[in-house]
Amino acid sequence: MLRAENITKTYNAGKKTALQDFSIHVPEGSIYGLLGPNGAGKTTFIRIINQITQPDAGTVLIRGEQLKNAHIRDIGYMPEERGLYKNMTVGDQILYFGELKGMSKNDALHEAKYWFEQLNIDQWWKKKLSELSKGMAQKIQFVVTVLHRPKLLILDEPFSGFDPVNANLIKDQILNLKKNGTTIILSTHRMESVEELCDAVALINNSRKVLDGKVFDVREQFKKNIFSITLADADPEKLENFLQMNGVQQHHSDNNLSTFEITRHDDQNALISQLVQIGKIRSFQEKIPSMNEVFINAVGNTGAL
Amino acid sequence: MLNILKKIMKNILLITKREYLTQVKKKSFIVLTVLAPVLMIAFGAFIAVMLKANETQYTVQVLDKSGLFADKIQSDSKLKYVSVTPDKEQQHLKNLKDSETVDALLIIAPLQAENFEAMEKGSQLIINNKIGLDTRQRIVNDLSDIVRTARIKAMNIDESRIAELDADFKLKSSDIHDTKKIDSDLDFGVKYGLGMILMYATFMFIIIYGVRVMRSVLEEKNNRVVEIIISSVKPFDLMMGKIFGVTLVALTQFMVWITMALAGALVLNTGFSTMKDTLPAGSETMVEELDIRQMAGEISHILLEMNVPLVIFVFLFFFLFGYIFYSSMYAAIGSAVDNETETQQFTLFAIIPLMVGMYGSITIINNPDGPLGFWLSVIPFTSPVAMVARIPFGVPGWQIFLSMVLLILSSLLMVFIAAKIYRVGILMYGNKATLKELWKWIRN
Numbered sequence: 124m125l126r127a128e129n130i131t132k133t134y135n136a137g138k139k140t141a142l143q144d145f146s147i148h149v150p151e152g153s154i155y156g157l158l159g160p161n162g163a164g165k166t167t168f169i170r171i172i173n174q175i176t177q178p179d180a181g182t183v184l185i186r187g188e189q190l191k192n193a194h195i196r197d198i199g200y201m202p203e204e205r206g207l208y209k210n211m212t213v214g215d216q217i218l219y220f221g222e223l224k225g226m227s228k229n230d231a232l233h234e235a236k237y238w239f240e241q242l243n244i245d246q247w248w249k250k251k252l253s254e255l256s257k258g259m260a261q262k263i264q265f266v267v268t269v270l271h272r273p274k275l276l277i278l279d280e281p282f283s284g285f286d287p288v289n290a291n292l293i294k295d296q297i298l299n300l301k302k303n304g305t306t307i308i309l310s311t312h313r314m315e316s317v318e319e320l321c322d323a324v325a326l327i328n329n330s331r332k333v334l335d336g337k338v339f340d341v342r343e344q345f346k347k348n349i350f351s352i353t354l355a356d357a358d359p360e361k362l363e364n365f366l367q368m369n370g371v372q373q374h375h376s377d378n379n380l381s382t383f384e385i386t387r388h389d390d391q392n393a394l395i396s397q398l399v400q401i402g403k404i405r406s407f408q409e410k411i412p413s414m415n416e417v418f419i420n421a422v423g424n425t426g427a428l
Numbered sequence: 429m430l431n432i433l434k435k436i437m438k439n440i441l442l443i444t445k446r447e448y449l450t451q452v453k454k455k456s457f458i459v460l461t462v463l464a465p466v467l468m469i470a471f472g473a474f475i476a477v478m479l480k481a482n483e484t485q486y487t488v489q490v491l492d493k494s495g496l497f498a499d500k501i502q503s504d505s506k507l508k509y510v511s512v513t514p515d516k517e518q519q520h521l522k523n524l525k526d527s528e529t530v531d532a533l534l535i536i537a538p539l540q541a542e543n544f545e546a547m548e549k550g551s552q553l554i555i556n557n558k559i560g561l562d563t564r565q566r567i568v569n570d571l572s573d574i575v576r577t578a579r580i581k582a583m584n585i586d587e588s589r590i591a592e593l594d595a596d597f598k599l600k601s602s603d604i605h606d607t608k609k610i611d612s613d614l615d616f617g618v619k620y621g622l623g624m625i626l627m628y629a630t631f632m633f634i635i636i637y638g639v640r641v642m643r644s645v646l647e648e649k650n651n652r653v654v655e656i657i658i659s660s661v662k663p664f665d666l667m668m669g670k671i672f673g674v675t676l677v678a679l680t681q682f683m684v685w686i687t688m689a690l691a692g693a694l695v696l697n698t699g700f701s702t703m704k705d706t707l708p709a710g711s712e713t714m715v716e717e718l719d720i721r722q723m724a725g726e727i728s729h730i731l732l733e734m735n736v737p738l739v740i741f742v743f744l745f746f747f748l749f750g751y752i753f754y755s756s757m758y759a760a761i762g763s764a765v766d767n768e769t770e771t772q773q774f775t776l777f778a779i780i781p782l783m784v785g786m787y788g789s790i791t792i793i794n795n796p797d798g799p800l801g802f803w804l805s806v807i808p809f810t811s812p813v814a815m816v817a818r819i820p821f822g823v824p825g826w827q828i829f830l831s832m833v834l835l836i837l838s839s840l841l842m843v844f845i846a847a848k849i850y851r852v853g854i855l856m857y858g859n860k861a862t863l864k865e866l867w868k869w870i871r872n
Contacts, residue, residue, distance in 0.1 A: 206648075206654065
């Protein structure tokens with residue numbers, strides 16, 4: 124769907140680099156997570172896709188086509204800093220933004236009706252935005268973003284400002300949109316939503332891409348071969364020997380259960396056959412890092428946050 | 429190409445429409461539009477009342493030993509002369525000291541053998557309460573007039589012949605290009621007044637609505653709506669839409685006010701024509717005694733005698749383009765800062781040239797066709813106010829044309845420059861741009 128190739132963007136006559144040689148590929152119909160600490164360059168990249176700013180070098184292709192003005196209608200963008208007109212009614216506002224995206228008034232009205240029903244907000248049409256709570260305004264913001272049925276949806280921190288109930292509501296809508304073929308780029312630093320929603324991610328830090336790939340692969344890539352093991356009825360002597368040999372400092376014994384973590388780079392089956400001789404294996408699990416750990420690790424490795 | 433242009437126009441139109449409707453629907457707009465003329469008139473009336481309230485009638489006792497003045501001196505609403513018996517001078521002086529109602533005692537020395545100088549020397553005004561300088565001058569004038577008449581009589585000259593001597597040279601002037609044009613003081617006054625009104629209106633409007641554009645830009649920047657809009661339309665479209673929207677708001681307000689003013693003028697003008705029919709031929713002197721209503725009638729007559737369509741056209745044109753010129757400047761300022769307090773340094777650039785134009789125009793009005801008038805009304809920074817101030821007096825066609833062309837070109841240039849600043853500025857948060865940075869944005 125979207126392919127960015129070697130994007131570089133600098134500000135202040137080259138003194139400040141926002142993006143350096145940045146390339147990603149967002150597959151059609153996927154949810155793609157754009158991760159990174161504040162100031163990493165996420166927003167710059169999103170602005171480039173939205174043609175708000177132009178890159179100094181590199182190209183963005185949408186379905187193989189060079190990014191051009193007409194693509195604006197295919198993109199829906201919800202910035203992190205939400206913005207709507209405070210003294211305009213919800214209805215007027217939605218029609219206005221729809222028309223700016225090239226919809227006819229009737230089309231916008233029709234589509235708005237659908238979304239207002241989906242989000243249970245049909246009674247808000249005539250209210251001014253200043254009369255709504257922050258969470259309510261967020262819903263309107265979401266409708267404004269998806270009203271023109273964009274093929275590519277860019278959501279910057281979509282869940283900030285929502286209570287858990289409404290966050291779930293929006294999450295369902297995002298998954299729904301994906302089911303209907305919308306490609307979604309999600310920029311966030313909330314890792315739990317990444318694990319839940321994203322098919323693939325790219326991690327940006329200090330204006331460079333640190334890593335990218337499918338969520339599974341990325342987590343795999345960061346695993347440290349740590350295994351969490353619980354044995355029952357372990358032979359104390361054999362266990363002690365085993366722990367010492369493998370350099371395990373801490374272990375926890377409770378009744379007849381012994382729990383410990385171990386780092387092993389050799390074959391897992393060899394490890395299991397060793398364990399079988401010590402006691403009964405109650406649980407054996409390889410620890411795969413969460414996206415949160417990946418994030419902290421990767422960002423930590425590159426030396427800045 | 430045509431399609432892109434069409435899309436841009438559509439976008440600008442959409443933004444214009446929104447800007448216009450949100451501003452016009454505001455209660456404050458409706459109230460201001462209807463109330464402003466009423467408030468203006470009320471304000472004028474208030475000032476008039478205040479001036480009136482400051483007027484007091486002074487009472488001056490006249491102790492006339494000459495017998496020349498007592499029955500000739502005239503009282504009016506400002507000054508009341510009260511004759512007192514000439515014999516008890518000391519008594520009157522004593523009374524004056526204690527009196528709260530009598531402001532002064534005028535003692536006229538006796539007139540002997542028509543020796544007016546001696547009488548003048550012997551006379552004096554004894555003041556109890558403070559009386560204004562103009563009141564004293566008034567007394568002097570009253571006395572001089574009476575003495576003058578008495579002297580003429582003493583010289584045995586016919587009074588009517590003296591009047592002939594005093595008669596002013598009545599100089600009629602007319603315009604060689606337009607024989608119908610009356611060139612009177614009133615005519616000048618009316619045109620001067622109109623020029624000033626139009627100029628102030630333009631000045632105020634450019635500033636008020638320019639600032640409105642600036643606020644609107646700032647508002648969108650502050651509530652971050654701007655990022656959503658410019659992901660749909662180009663910043664240039666947004667800026668232009670905004671400027672046009674506020675222009676329409678201003679024009680709406682103006683049309684309402686012009687309609688109100690014209691309706692008023694027409695009503696008064698009807699009064700003037702009926703009055704003129706009832707006047708006997710050759711009674712021009714009576715014009716001086718016309719009451720205010722008739723005066724107003726004459727003023728509207730002069731107004732309607734002017735090339736009204738041209739005046740309105742020039743006014744609207746310079747108002748419009750002057751406004752576009754300055755409001756794009758204001759839009760750029762609004763985009764370059766974060767909040768209104770930071771705008772002050774930059775708004776000076778937008779206000780000072782206008783001030784120069786305005787105060788310059790006040791001085792050129794005595795010689796509207798002079799070189800200063802020419803330059804002020806041709807240079808785009810000042811022409812919106814200066815040309816409008818000159819137009820009631822008539823401006824040569826080529827000057828209007830030259831000024832219009834220059835203003836259009838420089839407005840386009842200003843829009844171009846502003847768009848460059850605006851494009852970068854609206855996405856800059858947290859720091860106020862310096863002049864150096866602005867220059868860099870323009871050059872980019």
